[in-house]
Amino acid sequence: MTPDVGDIRGAPVIIGAGVAGLMTALHLAPHPVYLLSPTRLGTETSSTLAQGGLAASLGAHDSPDLHLADTLAAGDGLCDESVVRRVANAADRAIENLMDLGVAFDCSWGGTLRLGLEAAHSRRRIVHAGGDSTGRELVCALIIAVRRTPSITILEGMEARRLIVENGAVSGVVAAKGGQAIIFPTRRVVLASGGIGALFRDTTNPAGTFGHGLALAACAGAELADLEFIQFHPTALDVSQRPMPLVSEAVRGEGAVLIDECGHRFLCDTPGGELASRDVVARAVWQQLGTGHRVYLDARQSLGQKFAKRFPAVTRHCRDAGIDPAGEPIPVRPAAHYHMGGVAVDAAGRSTVSGLWACGEVACTGLHGANRLASNSLTEAVTTSLWVAQSVAAAPAGWQWPRLVATAPPRPDPSSVRDAVSNGLGVIRDGQALSDTVETLLPIAVRNTGASDPALIALMIAIAALRREESRGSHCRSDFPTRSAQARSSRLTLASAMTVAAELNLRCAERSA
Structure with a gap:
């Protein structure tokens, strides 16, 4: 598919239209910007599905320092403290900005x-909208604001396929809509494309969230960071629906407990119990399931008949599955939910490739470390989007009519790699399974098929997980169960990953000979 060239006069292009993309576009106003969304705005984004809220130290007995301390503790030694402090200090102003944009957060009678x-x-600091529908409320308000902003050109149904790089700098975006491909010449691109959950069979993420932004960045030569850290939400509703409906962590915050099929509360002796960090709870649930038990979230005593009013979205999903959460336990299991790794960026969201920024889940800012603290993700998107927009606006457009030559690769399709990813990169990992995953994915990644980009990112994640010979945060190795004394972030480029994968496969072949 040979693309046409579209004249956007070097305006910035934002790839992705969740909270991070929408907020970045709004912050760039009145500068012209093009917003690319593969689907209709408000659909197929993790932001819309987010039941949790935004973490901000707004309570009388709270402070940014306490929010900082909780984030650092959850991040298990890998957070960038300067980034955490900056986000924690900016969160209250970000909430005010959202209210100015029309977001109606839940309030008390007073x-x-x-x-x-x-x-x-350690404190009550999660701000919600619409009970357990915070993401949907945010996205709806932001879409209204974006559609009212004349400087934002919205291109729905437009899917980015490749970034064009010349002399180490971005010079354009190759996109496709239907059967037509088009090049957008620009030296300023913002990735806001979300995470990787749809690489797995069990996920709370939409079908289009399979690391496509990471593939764009990797193929452009950008450095990726901490790819091995994937957060599995411990309480996805255990039904056949995909994406799996989320049973919000706030349900446990209101006193619900995890039990097996016999009614045994298996987290009684775990520090923090049901409100331990997500990696701890997810592993406990995973181990119960692995020994043949079923796992349920029991809110009968803590919420009972109040459940539907407090959690209307969860109630709707449960009732669709024939479950009454007020009167019976809710079947749950871990599911791929959030990626702490991503495109390595600096404090302004700049990647290692000139002209390429990243914002939201696709970026690795250093906020989350090895394990994201609940409700810090939306907070990250709404705070860092301002800094990204400021950096993009300050960068010279460098526009001239280009003579770009490119072809659009096939539309990515992760379906054929999900079994390998799910089997090798789950809640608990081991070296042999990771090596097998690399061996399976490498030949798929180097082909020019729809499975190649998803396989490429899954391959890079597997290599990062194989190289981290310790258990830390959300990364658990059964063959390396202890935490290393030295905390370190991991960095990987496409070139270095392919070298490691080729060497590993060569060693496997020599052993088999």
């Missing part, structure tokens, strides 16, 4: 913001 509690937070 008119003050209602603050919820989630796992590993």
